[in-house]
Amino acid sequence: MLLAIRTINRSPIQNAINKFVEGDITVREMVLILGTSKEFSKKFINKRTPNETIVLLYKKFLARNPESSSVINAKSSRMWEIGWKKIIKELIDSKEYIGKFGGNTVPRLRKK
Numbered sequence: 001m002l003l004a005i006r007t008i009n010r011s012p013i014q015n016a017i018n019k020f021v022e023g024d025i026t027v028r029e030m031v032l033i034l035g036t037s038k039e040f041s042k043k044f045i046n047k048r049t050p051n052e053t054i055v056l057l058y059k060k061f062l063a064r065n066p067e068s069s070s071v072i073n074a075k076s077s078r079m080w081e082i083g084w085k086k087i088i089k090e091l092i093d094s095k096e097y098i099g100k101f102g103g104n105t106v107p108r109l110r111k112k
Contacts, residue, residue: 013037026103032092035061036085045084050076053084061091063100063109 016033019025025033034040044060045053054075058066066072079087091097101107 013039027106028092028097028101028103031061031107032089035088035092041084050079054079054087057084057087057091059109061088061107062094062096063107 012033016025016030020027020030044056048056051072054072055066058064066075075087097107
């Protein structure tokens with residue numbers, strides 16, 4: 001009973017950290033949870049224009065800039081339709097993300 005009460009009172013991030021430490025979720029799943037959290041939104045999404053948000057999401061989740069301004073504009077329009085959380089999910093579920101980072105590598109810019 002006490003365990004159930006503690007679980008209810010924890011934030012989604014705390015629960016995800018516990019699952020990650022216990023090996024119940026992958027790095028990729030943890031990245032998705034963190035990226036779609038209120039904390040991420042507050043720190044990175046809320047104060048940016050849609051175009052700035054798209055550039056930031058590409059850097060954070062694919063470790064690169066978008067290919068062109070037309071990609072930025074298209075993704076910005078799509079974000080307007082489906083929301084930033086679904087854009088993040090699309091990036092994390094993309095073949096590019098999986099090919100570069102798989103399930104157990106944190107996305108980051110590589111030093112040349």
